[in-house]
Amino acid sequence: MKRRLFLKQTGVVATLLTLSNMALPHSIEKNLRHSAEKKMTLKKNDIVLFTGDSITEGFRQYKSYRSANSIRALGNGYVQLAASKLNYSFPNNKLKIYNTGVSGDTIMKMLARLQSHVIDLKPTVVSILIGVNDFNVAFMKYGKGTPDIYEIQYTELLTKIKSSLPDVRFVLGEPYALKGAREKIDAWYPEFISYRDVARRIAKQFNAIFLPYQSIFEEAADNAPKLHFSTDGIHPSLAGIGLMAEAWYSCID
Amino acid sequence: MSMKNRRSFIKNLVLNSVGIACYPQLFAERNKNIKIKKIILKKGDSILFYGDSITDGNRNKENNLPSKPDAMGGGYAMSVATTLSMKYPNMGFTFYNRGINGNKTEQMIERLEKDCVLLKPRPTVITLLTGINDYSLSFSRIGKGNPEKYERDLRELLRQLTIRLLNVRLILMEPFAFAGIREKIDQFLPDFYSYQPVAERLAREFGAAYIPLQSIFNEAIKKSSTQTYSTDGVHPASAGIELIKRAWFDFVEIQGV
Numbered sequence: 036m037k038r039r040l041f042l043k044q045t046g047v048v049a050t051l052l053t054l055s056n057m058a059l060p061h062s063i064e065k066n067l068r069h070s071a072e073k074k075m076t077l078k079k080n081d082i083v084l085f086t087g088d089s090i091t092e093g094f095r096q097y098k099s100y101r102s103a104n105s106i107r108a109l110g111n112g113y114v115q116l117a118a119s120k121l122n123y124s125f126p127n128n129k130l131k132i133y134n135t136g137v138s139g140d141t142i143m144k145m146l147a148r149l150q151s152h153v154i155d156l157k158p159t160v161v162s163i164l165i166g167v168n169d170f171n172v173a174f175m176k177y178g179k180g181t182p183d184i185y186e187i188q189y190t191e192l193l194t195k196i197k198s199s200l201p202d203v204r205f206v207l208g209e210p211y212a213l214k215g216a217r218e219k220i221d222a223w224y225p226e227f228i229s230y231r232d233v234a235r236r237i238a239k240q241f242n243a244i245f246l247p248y249q250s251i252f253e254e255a256a257d258n259a260p261k262l263h264f265s266t267d268g269i270h271p272s273l274a275g276i277g278l279m280a281e282a283w284y285s286c287i288d
Numbered sequence: 289m290s291m292k293n294r295r296s297f298i299k300n301l302v303l304n305s306v307g308i309a310c311y312p313q314l315f316a317e318r319n320k321n322i323k324i325k326k327i328i329l330k331k332g333d334s335i336l337f338y339g340d341s342i343t344d345g346n347r348n349k350e351n352n353l354p355s356k357p358d359a360m361g362g363g364y365a366m367s368v369a370t371t372l373s374m375k376y377p378n379m380g381f382t383f384y385n386r387g388i389n390g391n392k393t394e395q396m397i398e399r400l401e402k403d404c405v406l407l408k409p410r411p412t413v414i415t416l417l418t419g420i421n422d423y424s425l426s427f428s429r430i431g432k433g434n435p436e437k438y439e440r441d442l443r444e445l446l447r448q449l450t451i452r453l454l455n456v457r458l459i460l461m462e463p464f465a466f467a468g469i470r471e472k473i474d475q476f477l478p479d480f481y482s483y484q485p486v487a488e489r490l491a492r493e494f495g496a497a498y499i500p501l502q503s504i505f506n507e508a509i510k511k512s513s514t515q516t517y518s519t520d521g522v523h524p525a526s527a528g529i530e531l532i533k534r535a536w537f538d539f540v541e542i543q544g545v
Contacts, residue, residue: 094348094358104519104526107346111362115526116370123530126512132526259377273355273366273383277374 073244075160075204076288082131083121084158085114086145087165087208090270090279091136101156103131110134113271116280121287133158141169142188149192154199161196161203162283164248165189166210166230167269174223182229189237197241205243206286208279209234213252215261216268244286251282327413327457327497329542334382334409335372337365338396339417339461342523343387354407355383363387364524364532365415371533376545382409392421393441397448405452414449414456415536416496418442419463419483420522427476435482442487446494458496459539461532462487464505466518473521497539504535 077083082103085091093112102108104122109115109132118132135152137144142165145152153161166185173181196203212220212227231249238245252264255278264275271279329335334354337343345363353359355373360366360383369383386403388395396418404411419438426434449456462484467477484502491498505517508531517528524532 093362095362096346106362106523106526106529109362109526111345111347111357111360111366115362115529116367119367119526119530119533122516122525122527123534126516126527255374255377260380263373263377271357272373273357273360273370274373274377276357276366277370280370281374 074286074288075206075244077121077125077128077130078159079128080131081128081160082133082156082158083118083160083162084133084153084156085117085136085162086134086153087136087163088140088168089136089138090167091134091164092138093134093136093276095134095136097137100133100135100152103133108134110136112136113276113279113283116276117283120280120284124287136164139168140165141172142166142185142192143169146188146192146195149195153196158200159203160206161200162206162208163192164208164210166234167212170210170212170223170227170230174226180223180226180229182233185230186233186237189233190240193237193241193243205238205241206246206283207234207238207241207243208246208283209248211249211252213249213256213265213268216265220268246282246286248279248282251278325491325495325497325539327459327540329372329379329381329413329540331544332380332382332409333412334384334407335369335413335415336384336404336407336411337368337387337415338404339387339415340391340421341387341389342420343385343415343417344389345385345387345529347385347387349388354409355381360385361387364529364536367529367533368415368536371537376542379542379545384411387417390421391418392425393418393438393445394422397441397445400445400448400452404449411453412456413459414453415459415461416445417461417463418445419487420465420480423463423476423480423483427479433476433479433482435486438483439486439490442490443493446490446496450494458491458494459499459536460487460491460494460496461499461536462501462503464502466505466509466514466521468514469518469521499535499539501532501535504531 091112091114093110093114095110096107099105099108104118109118114134121130121132133156145165169185170180193205209231212223214221214224235245255264263272264278265271342363343365345361345366347361348358351359360369365385365387372381384407404414422438422441423433446458449458465473465477465480467474488498509517517525517531519525
């Protein structure tokens with residue numbers, strides 16, 4: 036199946052092609068993963084900003100989000116863990132690390148707070164994990180995903196960030212949903228796969244580092260008790276938080 | 289990350305155990321007469337972190353359930369728990385954080401029943417970190433530390449834990465502070481350091497592993513700056529949390545993986 040997307044990168048006004056929401060078979064989807072090894076070198080005084088939904092938020096204290104490296108502001112999730120690894124491993128880089136993840140976020144909500152929660156903090160590295168709520172909203176409304184809208188909005192989000200911060204480097208996490216935890220999540224398949232594909236495609240388009248969380252979780256689960264890495268299929272458990280932080284950190288040179 | 293890299297990434301997670309024991313070695317070199325005590329972690333261990341704000345790490349105190357990310361906070365307890373749980377998924381560990389900001393050792397004795405003894409499953413491994421608030425209170429009252437009281441309280445805490453929780457394995461972490469960050473802290477250094485040998489002595493008395501965090505921090509600071517590890521002189525910054533985590537892993541051995 037050949038997909039052709041004509042996107043106007045300037046905004047949501049793009050011509051929407053009526054794309055089939057049929058998901059690709061898993062085997063093909065696997066082959067789509069770009070196999071180029073990509074790593075990122077952190078520079079001195081880099082400002083690393085993590086944003087996304089509840090997974091990224093990790094129960095952080097909202098009001099202190101402008102305090103770089105603050106324990107309260109970084110939350111109790113993978114961001115805190117990745118940040119402590121980064122600051123420990125690169126003590127002389129004087130990194131500033133922020134977390135502006137917001138529980139329940141979709142790309143539309145993120146676009147609305149983009150200035151204060153991303154641009155104003157002048158990050159040089161922006162790490163985004165978003166898509167699960169976008170999918171959920173569409174799924175509740177239409178009984179299926181709208182990956183083309185997700186793709187247009189995601190493109191708009193990154194285009195806007197890039198136009199304000201031309202030298203920004205992106206790290207994009209694959210939105211993941213793990214089967215076998217809840218019927219609700221199981222019902223997302225195979226529809227949900229197309230959202231993962233979009234994130235992967237966007238990462239390539241914006242020369243971003245892509246973190247394939249879905250397969251990272253799936254492969255880790257092979258040798259572990261059921262639901263060890265996530266009890267609800269969406270939010271990481273303690274072990275899942277560790278896994279995500281390791282994955283993030285492994286992309287740093 | 290490519291497929292192949294991902295595979296080796298996952299493989300490394302499984303194979304990489306706790307790493308080189310650099311801290312115990314460092315410690316051993318300086319304290320030649322002291323045998324380094326490590327704590328064995330076994331299948332099904334219930335692992336409790338008990339202490340003050342450093343342990344607390346802004347945890348959600350309304351969630352009392354074990355092994356919940358919000359209940360573990362954002363400090364070293366969370367860092368240790370996530371790493372253990374990720375690397376050893378089949379060990380069936382349970383994690384509790386019962387650190388409370390502002391706590392002194394005597395308050396930890398007071399709440400020991402509720403916050404240690406009655407936990408289900410019963411704690412089999414307890415990590416303790418206490419002392420800085422004991423000192424701070426004494427300093428504000430009498431202008432100096434009262435290591436004798438700290439010794440009495442800490443001994444009582446350890447005594448009750450070992451009696452109430454038979455065969456519990458204890459890890460006692462050295463209370464620490466950083467010079468050159470805040471005047472308020474500098475004021476009470478080095479008097480505060482008199483609390484550290486107390487903790488070390490009691491660790492030996494009760495067969496606990498002792499993690500000499502102050503010297504571990506001091507070594508690390510030589511290579512960068514104090515600010516890397518603490519911005520207020522008392523609480524570890526994010527790099528400090530990672531350092532405590534790594535030190536902790538140097539003082540445990542995992543059995544039956």
